[in-house]
Amino acid sequence: MRTRGFITTIGSDIPSVIPIIVGLMTFFLAFASAFYTLNRTDMLISLSNDAIGVGQAFVEDGLLTPDEFEYVCNNLTKVNARFYACVDEEREGFCENPVQECGERAPSSRYFLRLTLPVAYGTGFYTPHYLRVEVWR
Amino acid sequence: MKGIAAITDALLFLMVASLAAVIMWSRAQVYGNHYAFAVQTRLLKTYSISAVKAMFQTTVSRTAGNDYLLAYLKEDHIRNGEISKEALGIIKDTAEKYFEPLSDRYDIYIMFFQTRGGKQNVGVGIIGGKSYYCSFSDTQLPEVLSVYPQSYSAQGLVVLPARNELHQYNLVIIVAPSVGIVPPHCSSS
Numbered sequence: 001m002r003t004r005g006f007i008t009t010i011g012s013d014i015p016s017v018i019p020i021i022v023g024l025m026t027f028f029l030a031f032a033s034a035f036y037t038l039n040r041t042d043m044l045i046s047l048s049n050d051a052i053g054v055g056q057a058f059v060e061d062g063l064l065t066p067d068e069f070e071y072v073c074n075n076l077t078k079v080n081a082r083f084y085a086c087v088d089e090e091r092e093g094f095c096e097n098p099v100q101e102c103g104e105r106a107p108s109s110r111y112f113l114r115l116t117l118p119v120a121y122g123t124g125f126y127t128p129h130y131l132r133v134e135v136w137r
Numbered sequence: 138m139k140g141i142a143a144i145t146d147a148l149l150f151l152m153v154a155s156l157a158a159v160i161m162w163s164r165a166q167v168y169g170n171h172y173a174f175a176v177q178t179r180l181l182k183t184y185s186i187s188a189v190k191a192m193f194q195t196t197v198s199r200t201a202g203n204d205y206l207l208a209y210l211k212e213d214h215i216r217n218g219e220i221s222k223e224a225l226g227i228i229k230d231t232a233e234k235y236f237e238p239l240s241d242r243y244d245i246y247i248m249f250f251q252t253r254g255g256k257q258n259v260g261v262g263i264i265g266g267k268s269y270y271c272s273f274s275d276t277q278l279p280e281v282l283s284v285y286p287q288s289y290s291a292q293g294l295v296v297l298p299a300r301n302e303l304h305q306y307n308l309v310i311i312v313a314p315s316v317g318i319v320p321p322h323c324s325s326s
Contacts, residue, residue: 010277013143014145015143015144015148016143016144017147017149018147019148019150020147020151022151023147023150023151023153023154023155025149026154026155026158026235027154027157027158029158029172030157030158030159030161030162031158032160033162034161034162034164034165035165037165037166037168037169038165038168041168041169041172041173044172044176045176046172047170048151048176048179048180052179052180052183055187056183056187059187059190059191060151060257060281061189061190061194062187062190062191062192062193062194063187063194074315091237091238103215108140114182115183116184116238117184117187118187118191118235118236118238119181119186119187119191120191120192120194120195120196120198120205124196125196125203126194126195126205126223127196127235128191128195128231128235128322130238136156
C-alpha cells in the first residue's frame with residue numbers, strides 16, 4: 001500500500017521554511033557583525049581623537065615639568081572620555097613604576113585606548129621620558 | 138507542484154539574503170580596516186612629531202653647563218655654518234632614546250635638507266633597531282624609500298644661524314615599517 005506524504009494546505013510548504021530560516025539567520029548575523037564592527041571602529045576613532053587630544057595637552061611643546069603635569073591633570077576639561085596619565089622612564093609596560101601619575105585607570109570591562117608619547121621631562125634638567133595616556137568610556 | 142514552488146521561492150530568498158549579508162559584512166570590514174589604518178597613521182605621526190619636539194628640548198650636558206639641544210645646535214651651527222658631526226652624534230643618541238618604542242617595528246629617518254644658504258643634507262636613520270648617520274638629498278629620498286611598501290612623513294622648517302646669514306633646513310621625519318635594509322647613503326660612522 002502506498003503512503004502519501006504530509007500534503008495538506010500547510011504540509012507541502014514546511015520544507016521551504018528551512019531555507020527561509022537559514023536566510024533570515026544569515027542576514028541578521030551579518031547585520032549584527034557589521035553593526036559591531038562599525039560601532040567598534042567609531043569608538044576607536046573617537047577614543048584615538050581623545051587620546052591624542054589629552055596627550056598633546058600634556059606635551060604641547062615637547063617639554064613637561066612636574067608642575068605642568070599637575071596643572072594639566074587638574075584643568076583638562078575638553079575631553080569626552082575619562083583618562084589616566086602617567087610619566088615613566090621604562091620603555092616596556094604601562095605605568096608600572098610611574099614618576100608621576102593622575103586620573104583613574106580603565107576598568108577591564110570598558111573600551112579603552114592607550115597612547116605613548118615621548119617627552120623631555122624634569123625640572124631644569126630635561127631627560128627622555130614617556131607620557132602614557134589611557135582614555136576610556 | 139505547490140510544494141516545489143514554495144521551495145524555489147525559499148531558495149531564492151536564501152540567495153538574496155546571503156548576498157545582502159555578504160555585501161553588508163564585507164563593507165563593514167573595509168570600513169573598519171580603512172579607519173584602523175588612518176588611526177594608526179595619525180598615532181604614528183603624533184608620536185614622531187612629539188619625539189622630535191622633545192628631542193630639541195632635551196638637556197645636553199656640556200663643559201660650559203647644561204643647555205637644551207636646539208640651543209646647542211644653533212651654537213654649533215654658527216661656528217662653521219653647518220651641522221657638525223659632533224652635533225649629529227648627539228642628535229643620533231637622543232633620537233635613539235625617544236624612538237626606542239618604535240624602533241623594533243619601524244625604520245625612522247630624521248633628515249635635515251638645506252633649502253637656503255648651502256647644500257648640506259644630513260641626518261640620522263634608525264634602521265632595524267640600530268642607528269646610522271645618513272647623507273642624501275631630498276631628490277634621493279624616493280630612491281631611499283623605494284624599498285618600503287609604505288611610509289609616513291612629517292616635516293617642518295628649522296632656521297639655524299651662520300656667521301652672517303641664516304640657513305634654512307627642511308626637517309623631515311620618515312617612519313616606515315622596517316624591512317631591515319640599510320641604504321647605501323647611511324653608515325655607522
